[in-house]
Amino acid sequence: MKSETYEELRERSYEYLTLNRFPGTKEHKEAKSIIKNLLREKGIPFVEENFLVKKRVPIGAYLKVNEHYIRAFPFVGSLSGTFEGYVKENFVEGDIALQEAKSINFELIKSKNVKAVVCYLNSLDHIFYGGVQEDLAIVSIKKSDLPKVKDFYAKLYVKSKEEVIRCSNILLELGKGPVVYLVAHMDTKPETYGAVDNGLASFILPYIYQELREDFRIPFRIRVLITDCEEVGLEGAKHHLSKVIKHAYYCLNLDGIGWSSPAIIYRDSDGYNDYELSEKFYRIAKQVGLEAQLKAVPSAKSDHIPFKKLGLKTLFLSSHPLPIRHTICDNYDAIDWQIARLWFVAILHFLKNLGRT
Numbered sequence: 001m002k003s004e005t006y007e008e009l010r011e012r013s014y015e016y017l018t019l020n021r022f023p024g025t026k027e028h029k030e031a032k033s034i035i036k037n038l039l040r041e042k043g044i045p046f047v048e049e050n051f052l053v054k055k056r057v058p059i060g061a062y063l064k065v066n067e068h069y070i071r072a073f074p075f076v077g078s079l080s081g082t083f084e085g086y087v088k089e090n091f092v093e094g095d096i097a098l099q100e101a102k103s104i105n106f107e108l109i110k111s112k113n114v115k116a117v118v119c120y121l122n123s124l125d126h127i128f129y130g131g132v133q134e135d136l137a138i139v140s141i142k143k144s145d146l147p148k149v150k151d152f153y154a155k156l157y158v159k160s161k162e163e164v165i166r167c168s169n170i171l172l173e174l175g176k177g178p179v180v181y182l183v184a185h186m187d188t189k190p191e192t193y194g195a196v197d198n199g200l201a202s203f204i205l206p207y208i209y210q211e212l213r214e215d216f217r218i219p220f221r222i223r224v225l226i227t228d229c230e231e232v233g234l235e236g237a238k239h240h241l242s243k244v245i246k247h248a249y250y251c252l253n254l255d256g257i258g259w260s261s262p263a264i265i266y267r268d269s270d271g272y273n274d275y276e277l278s279e280k281f282y283r284i285a286k287q288v289g290l291e292a293q294l295k296a297v298p299s300a301k302s303d304h305i306p307f308k309k310l311g312l313k314t315l316f317l318s319s320h321p322l323p324i325r326h327t328i329c330d331n332y333d334a335i336d337w338q339i340a341r342l343w344f345v346a347i348l349h350f351l352k353n354l355g356r357t
């Protein structure tokens with residue numbers, strides 16, 4: 001990769017990575033225009049796949065304990081309403097369950113019939129912006145507010161609004177032959193910039209395309225898919241796959257790259273990704289100086305999962321641990337540009353070696 005290309009990428013990504021790209025917002029629309037303009041400028045043809053999703057969008061939340069107010073924020077998908085009860089870690093029916101944000105036990109919560117859920121992030125004293133698929137009121141608070149709510153009787157106010165959101169995936173294609181998907185989502189959770197998750201990867205894809213196009217000799221059709229609405233339930237990937245996909249072999253998903261803990265996730269919430277792809281990437285990454293670890297992360301979910309369910313061989317590239325994920329700490333300054341550069345080189349190298357042993 002030419003160093004000018006990388007310098008350009010680093011400079012131009014700033015505007016994009018400092019926008020909150022939660023679907024349906026003005027900034028999300030702006031971010032989409034930035035990508036499309038970049039593609040036009042580089043002479044890269046693209047197709048936009050438009051779709052609609054219906055979601056409960058968070059507006060705000062707080063807890064009232066005695067006369068104190070504690071700031072909270074609802075998960076995407078949370079129910080609205082007012083809920084009262086004891087805030088308990090060892091909850092019983094009728095309580096408000098208290099949970100660590102990254103290890104919420106939804107099965108237990110459903111079986112205990114709790115009124116609502118309050119969660120906090122253990123690793124950082126910041127609000128965690130989460131998402132929920134169940135019909136549940138769930139909010140996040142800062143860890144430092146824990147002593148003000150734990151074991152107290154609280155009133156929880158949650159406001160969210162059901163909205164139909166306009167979204168779109170962006171598709172680019174290069175070459176002929178069986179399809180290899182290269183996927184990254186461009187959206188974020190509300191209130192966050194998601195520079196590492198997943199602004200950087202989605203902004204890198206046009207540059208990868210540009211580099212591949214210069215000397216294309218791979219016996220595959222590279223289909224670059226910049227998805228939308230991953231953070232609200234992998235909606236973009238699911239929408240793309242609602243049409244019949246023919247002759248697709250591999251799906252490489254980039255989600256959460258550019259932090260100091262590069263990882264190849266060989267097992268996630270939906271079981272194993274492809275062993276050979278993971279192993280091969282590990283080797284190539286090492287050759288270019290990227291010390292990516294092979295990791296099993298049973299809670300990890302991302303856009304390659306619907307592809308895996310269809311039988312494609314998947315590779316999941318990320319960072320683990322990634323404590324800043326879904327917090328305001330995941331911003332432009334969080335990016336490790338040395339590592340980002342190595343990811344870029346490794347991915348390019350890996351793609352150029354597809355079809356070779």
Ligand SMILES: [Zn+2]
Pocket residue numbers: 185197198230255256302
């Ligand atoms: Zn992500």
